[in-house]
Amino acid sequence: MNLHARSDRGTARGRGHHRMVRAGVAVAAVLAVAACSSGGSGSGGSDQDVSLTFSWWGDASRAERYEQALEIFEEDNPGITVQTSYAGFTDYWTARNTEAASRTLPDVLQMDLAYLTEYTEFGHVIPLDEYFGDTIEVDTIAEPLLASGQVDGQTYGLASSASTLGTFVNTDLLDELGVDVPQEGLTWDEYDALLAEISAAGAEHDPAVHGSVDYTQFFWLFQIWLQQNGRSLFDGEQLGFTQDDLATWWGKSAAIHEQNGFLPTKRQEQLSGADAVGVGETAAEISWDNFLVRFSEGQAEPNLTLLPVPADDFENNSGMFLKPGLQLSVAANSEHPDEAAKLVDFLVNDPRVGEIFGMSRGVPASSATLEGVELDELDQQILDYESALEPHLVGSAPPPVAGLSNLEATFTTIAMEVAYGTLTADEAADRWFAEAETALAG
Structure with a gap:
């Protein structure tokens, strides 16, 4: 589905005197992130004007939606303008980490659970609790999602959405290939066999x-x-699983690559910036359910069905959980924390933001924002999927322990070496555990 065909959600901010521009963000001389400048409808550059900066990770369609929402915010708040930048997830955090070291973070930044404790412990973001009930409305947010942004009893990240994982299946492409479309959740062996058949x-x-x-x-x-197998990522501040568990998991990679079930790793890297299922080079994918919008807007415009994540005993232990999809934080170095808090409240709670984003960020965390969503077919599919899953959500997202972001980044890097065949599953597990000890030790 083409972005600009979905009612007016994809309308780029900038028709008129607003327009998106690109600006480099210098990070080790090689990183560039996409940047946008919003002119706003402020009071003519007087001393009363406030300029905020706001950064997020995501693709161009998310950027267009944010820009459209920010235009409304600026119209509602004369004298406040918002300068914006965005990048892919990895480049985004490289830029933020560099800025954190020099205390030049954006006033408002999109936060991820994996980085929350790290940014809190080093004093990079401020608690938002003092703004609750006055500037920021939190009665609209379910307690578990509100609690997900807390460290040591204070709230440093406010959830704007929530999502869970799902199995995406391109039904039209499977029909074209003569492969039976699964009608319900699969076991792991059934799913792996399906990938080889495709x-x-x-x-x-x-x-x-x-x-x-x-x-x-x-x-x-x-x-x-892990949760399907009675374990978890963490047991308190320590890992809740063994090297053998990790080796077993990564050992699945070589077996499926041998059957050609996975997209070749080299091709996966060549597609960086594009989704394989979105361009029609894969017919299935496991990812966050809100990616239904993003994948469906890919070049191949795939017709996707959402199924639960594979499980050998789904009815009794799906292992699935609801994760705060995106959180928003205010930087400690912000010179305008009050206005930054106002922007956070707008992006989390305003029904007009719900109308613009739909379910593309996940199901809105705020009931007020959800009321603003004009459900199209994709949005309804996501909402129906999460509603059907609700009785089966037995797990919980990992706590935001210190070092989680490093563990996740190292996991992805080492897993890629397993996929290339440069490390065996046992070697990879040994290496990851060695690095995990360092990360958890602080």
Whole structure:
């Protein structure tokens, strides 16, 4: 589905005197992030004007939605303008870490659970609790989601959305390849067999179609698999699983690559910035359910169905959990924390933001924002999927322990070496555990 065909949500901010521009963010001389400048409707550059900076990770469609929302915020708040920047997830955090070291973080930044404790402990973000009930409305947010942004009893990240994992299946492409479309959740063996069947059927397709990208690289999916097997990522401040558990998980990679079930790793890297399922080079994917919008807007405009994540005993232990999709924080170095808090409240609670974003960030965390969502077919599919899953959500997101972001980044890096065959699963698990000890030790 084309972004600009979805009512007016994709309307780029900038029709008129607003326009998106690109600006480099210098990070080690090689990092560039996309930047946007919003002119706003302030009071003509007087001393009363306030300029805020706001950064997030995401793709161009998320940027267009944020820009449209920020135009409304500026119209509602004459004298406040918002300068914006965005990048892919990895580059985004490289830029933020560099800024954190020099205390030049954006006034408002999109926060992830994996980085929350780190940024809190080093004093990079401020508690938002003093703004609750006055500037920031929190009665609209379910307690578990509100608590997910707390460290030592104070709230440093406010959830704007929530999501859970799902299995995406391109039904039209499977029909074209002559592969039966699964009608319900699969076991792990059934899912792996499906990936191999897709690849065999899609070998002569143009472009060639594989089952999926290598799902063993997905840190959060590993958490679900652990919970399905009676373990968890953490037991208090320590790891809640063994090296053998991790080696077993990564050992799945080589077996599926041998059956050509996964997209070749080299091709996966070549597609950086594009989603394999969105361009039609894979017919399945496990990812966050709100990515239904993003994947469906890919070049191939796939027709996707959402199924639960594979589980050997789904009814009794799905291992699945609801995760705060995106959180918002205010930087400690902000010269305008009051106005920054006002922006956070707007992005989390305003129904007009819900209308613009729909479910593309996940299901809105705020009931007020959810009321503003004009459900289209994709949004309704996400909402129906989460509603059906609710009785089966048995796990919980990992606590934001210190070092979580390093553990996740290292997990992805080492998993890629397993996919390339440069490390065995046992070697990879040994290396990750050695690095985990350092990360958890602080």
